[in-house]
Amino acid sequence: MRLFVFLIGKILHYSWISRTFAKILAKYGLFLLKMKRNIIIILLLGLVMSSCGSFTNLYKHKVADKDYDYLYEAAKEYYTAGQYTQAITILNDLITILKGSDRGEESVYMLAMCYLKDKDYSTAAQSFQQYYTSYPRGKYTERARFNAGKALWISTPESQLDQSDTYKAIQELQLFLEFFPNSMFRDEAQQIIFDAQDKLVEKEYDNAKLYYHLGTYLGNNYQSCVICAQNALKDYPYTKYREDLSLLVVKAKYEMAVNSVHDKKGDRYREAVDECYAFKNEFPESSSIKTVDELLEKSEEALKDLPEEE
Secondary structure, three states: OHHHHHHHHHHHOOHHHHHHHHHHHHHHHHHHHHOOHHHHHHHHHHHHHHHHHHHHHHHHHHHHOOOHHHHHHHHHHHHHOOOHHHHHHHHHHHHHHOOOOHHHHHHHHHHHHHHHHOOOHHHHHHHHHHHHHHOOOOOOHHHHHHHHHHHHHHOOOOOOOOOHHHHHHHHHHHHHHHHOOOOOOHHHHHHHHHHHHHHHHHHHHHHHHHHHHHOOOOOOHHHHHHHHHHHHHHHOOOOOOHHHHHHHHHHHHHHHHHOOOHHHHHHHHHHHHHHHHHHHHHOOOOOOHHHHHHHHHHHHHHHHHOOOOO
């Protein structure tokens, strides 16, 4: 039944096939209803395959005839109808043939939009970049720069994976804001930048947590945790992970003090105390205040038990 519905949908996707199918139903509807389902599916599949072959044959014929006006209009029709694969096939040839003309400019942008709507985001970003590089003062340059960054952002993987595209998306959208500071897409671009930066911070936060949980395994991983977390706070001071990173620094510094050699315990407990007060001052309403207070109390008690320095 799913295949049957799928084939019906494909047939209705093509206007001339839709008309033909309607005529068949009107003339032979009762007969078709009496046929076995498998036979109907075979017939419908034949119509779909025929439609695909018709497109290919027609496309090749028009290319051979150099009927570029027809192909250009056909590409627009396919794009409007949501048939992006067919539009992409035509436009990839037209952008070279029509280069330098108004239609050539629109063809490049339409091709990029086809890739975007077809969810091929990496290729879409490249195509938008091709547009604004070829037409820096073009009709769609503002939209192309914005969409290039947006497509790169959508294509970014989970935070634990390589974030090269996230950096590229941020750079692309920052350039967009420099070129078009008053754009109607400014707020959306800025929000994407913030979200992308948070994804980078999330990766650093995950790394810092990993170091913290490794503890003293094969070295002082608490120190690595502190460095990782503090670098993230320095690079992205307004991140939504600021409180989480700050708490991790407090906990890691306390553990560093606990696991230090005797000569370094005093300095490291004092650093832990400083971090506790800094956290309490910045996040007085934090749900982690109780945890921080406990670490502060332990650190101050440990300092009292240490012999005074001469």
